[in-house]
Amino acid sequence: MTGSPPSGDRGAFLAAAPVMRTHRLALGVQVVDALRGEPADVAVAVEDGPLPYTVPMPADLEAAAVSYDPGIGLPRLPRGRYPGRFRLVFGEHTAPPARVRIYDTARRYAPRRLEVPFASLATVLAEEASGVRPSSRARRIAVFPGSAYSPQSNATGIRGRVVDTEGAPVRWVRVTARHAVHGAVLGRAHGDDRGEFLLVLGVLPRKIAAPKAFLIHVLLDLAARPAALLGSPVGTLADPLADLFLEALPSAGMPDDISVGTTVPSTYSVRATSAVSLRLGRLVSPDSPFTLPEPE
DSSP: OOOOOOOGGGOOOOOOOOOOOOOOEEEEEEEEETTTOSBOOOEEEEOOSSSSOOOOOOSOHHHHHHOOOTTTTOOBOOBOSSTTEEEEEOOTTOOSOEEEEEEOTTSSBOOEEEEEOOOOHHHHHHHHHHTOOOOOOEEEEEEOBOTTOOOOTTOOEEEEEEEOTTSOBOTTOEEEEEETTTOOEEEEEEOOTTSEEEEEOOOOOGGGSSOGGGEEEEEEEEEEOSSOOOOSSSOSTTSTTTTSOEEEOOOTTSOOSTTTTOSOOTTOOEEEEEEEEEETTOEEOOSSOEEOOOOO
8 A cells, every 4th residue: 555644633654763772780690409500490589679568468368378488579580591590680779789589489499598799880881881891790599408309319318307495496497417427518408497408418528438337427517596587678477588597698709608508607606416327328307306405
């Protein structure tokens, strides 16, 4: 169909022109399985936002009573092109550092809360203008097995639960397994809100790779915080992660043993040690929970 463009009150053509919008990466997060080094199927939510934050009420209250959703409606980071990768782009209110929570509603991984520094938009723009190679904006963070994690069939380890002297679960416990004789660290675990943990031994050092009777005698170092300190955007236990310790990562490029989850926070001052025997190729589940003493 041909003809002249309409004029007057019959309308007018608008000149078509491309619209270009630039998104600049503020932070890239890669979440990996601490045991396998593979991408972890988790969600990452951002805690930064207007306060106080109100937990949204679910439509089905009966289902909510038995569900587990540490996301509590917080905005999630978009997933990247590859598994286990997430991105935060600069926006009107994007400013360092970012407070994020990593969680899995299926409980395959223990959750973590992290404060992650990143370069400001002004710094990024200055790098672009100078033409120098931009600094890295990616962080690699490990998550540890949760109570519903499926380890390999021949894994050696322990499923356990930690309680206080009154039998209440000790939330967010950290567990380190050391060889009872040589003292070498053989594995680590992060506990959940129910005090449950799954610790799987890594590759054994050569000097203890073939123990007698296929038994490995280990010492479990248990550590937890002395009190439930609320530090989430909600500020109450309506948030399942309200008292989960917020770990502050160092700047990118600095020595970092926090991202990998091997450092026990200094605030975890309640400690105890228990001796257990593990059989090679088996996961043991003690009949009784481990007990942490009252803080002094």
